[in-house]
Amino acid sequence: MQSHVTQLRQSEANSGIEYHWCKWIFDNLLNGSTPESMEKTITAGTAKNKSALIAEVYRVANDPYLQAAKEMKLTQDKRNWLLDTCDKLAALDQRYSTRLEKRAVPTFDEFVREYYSKHLPVVLTGGFDHWPAREKWNPDYFSQVVGEKEVEVQFGRAQDNQYERNSPRYKKRIPMRDFCRLVVEGGTSNDYYLTANNNQSSSQELKELFEDVGEFGDGYRLAESVKRRSHLWFGPKGTCTQLHHDLTNNMLLQVYGRKKITLIPAFQVPNVYNDSHVYSAVDFPNVDLERYPKMSGVTPLEVILNPGEAIFIPIGWWHQVESLDISISVSFTDFRAKNNFFSNFPR
CATH class of the missing domain: 2.60.120.650 (Cupin)
Structure with a gap:
């Protein structure tokens, strides 16, 4: 599987959207933002290519790479929850x-x-x-x-x-x-x-x-x-x-x-x-x-x-x-x- 950065770089090359915007779109969708809320943010902002950015948000939202990344993040979040729980329990020992x-x-x-x-x-x-x-x-x-x-x-x-x-x-x-x-x-x-x-x-x-x-x-x-x-x-x-x-x-x-x-x-x-x-x-x-x-x-x-x-x-x-x-x-x-x-x- 291609790396996250490689995918974003290719997205920039294919769509003409700058890398930092590609990353912003991917990271926000990965962390639970909705396409609708992101559309409002772009509309209220000062970006020049708003229509292209909004279209890219909705395209990436349905991209199977994003869905795979969400599954991996969920697995990581569960493990981090377990680590945090073990940390809190271990802290009951002052040592x-x-x-x-x-x-x-x-x-x-x-x-x-x-x-x-x-x-x-x-x-x-x-x-x-x-x-x-x-x-x-x-x-x-x-x-x-x-x-x-x-x-x-x-x-x-x-x-x-x-x-x-x-x-x-x-x-x-x-x-x-x-x-x-x-x-x-x-x-x-x-x-x-x-x-x-x-x-x-x-x-x-x-x-x-x-x-x-x-x-x-x-x-x-x-x-x-x-x-x-x-x-x-x-x-x-x-x-x-x-x-x-x-x-x-x-x-x-x-x-x-x-x-x-x-x-x-x-x-x-x-x-x-x-x-x-x-x-x-x-x-x-x-x-x-x-x-x-x-x-x-x-x-x-x-x-x-x-x-x-x-x-x-x-x-x-x-x-x-x-x-x-x-x-x-x-x-x-x-x-x-x-x-x-x-x-x-x-x-």
């Missing part, structure tokens, strides 16, 4: 709607029962106090241990307000020692950041650092992949990961410095303007409510993640992450529980 729970790391079975299976975020303490990284890791240590290694980082992010979705454009290789110097001496910046997306390219260079990491809690992870599937995040105060959701359940561990994490429940996706892949069109938290009015229906939760703390971010939960200090974090997704839901994500 979901107003207060993020912080607790000592539980057994893995309890974690799965109370959080993983409930799609509920939580801050956990004491899960990785035994890591050598907790005592060793800082920019000086990175410079001493792998300073001569060339690592991949994101560089030049500040020039693009959509730097996350365009991150492949900003890859650069740099000696770790030089990157550490930038992080320490460059002040607050979001221009350069070593993220999990850079780890695959730098896996051999970072290998020695990951000797300082280990299991989380008691049996949370697949033992054979602890070193291989731990992901490093390292950058200056001011780095920001824009509002998005992940395609896996994630655990983020704060080793050095602090981060502020803002969470929006996954059930609220109809309000978040998901325009591309896993990203939102909204410049969060500077939300233009005139342009994105549904954002008034989201309930953000903020938490400061301190050194030694970890946060479980369930799959689909929207989040934005800002470094409040020079920050070193590790994330992992290799839980001893099903977590390969990304394989059938619509693309």
Whole structure:
């Protein structure tokens, strides 16, 4: 089936009616306006080709493409109703709607029962106090241990307000020692950041650092992949990961410095303007409510993640992450529980 935009473009070519009018007609009919009410609007307006526009309204009103689109919209509206209902019911638990729970790391079975299976975020303490990284890791240590290694980082992010979705454009290789110097001496910046997306390219260079990491809690992870599937995040105060959701359940561990994490429940996706892949069109938290009015229906939760703390971010939960200090974090997704839901994500 042709895309909505392609159909409208062809309609413009065939009828001589401008694209913005084609879109206006289609969108209004799709959302329940009657041809009669739209005729009155056109008649009262200043359009030059009123007769052609009115004729197009009545033609599109009987177009089978519009009827198919209405059926699809009805299905989507029903699903959004269910999401909204689930969101309201989940909000009866304060841990979901107003207060993020912080607790000592539980057994893995309890974690799965109370959080993983409930799609509920939580801050956990004491899960990785035994890591050598907790005592060793800082920019000086990175410079001493792998300073001569060339690592991949994101560089030049500040020039693009959509730097996350365009991150492949900003890859650069740099000696770790030089990157550490930038992080320490460059002040607050979001221009350069070593993220999990850079780890695959730098896996051999970072290998020695990951000797300082280990299991989380008691049996949370697949033992054979602890070193291989731990992901490093390292950058200056001011780095920001824009509002998005992940395609896996994630655990983020704060080793050095602090981060502020803002969470929006996954059930609220109809309000978040998901325009591309896993990203939102909204410049969060500077939300233009005139342009994105549904954002008034989201309930953000903020938490400061301190050194030694970890946060479980369930799959689909929207989040934005800002470094409040020079920050070193590790994330992992290799839980001893099903977590390969990304394989059938619509693309």
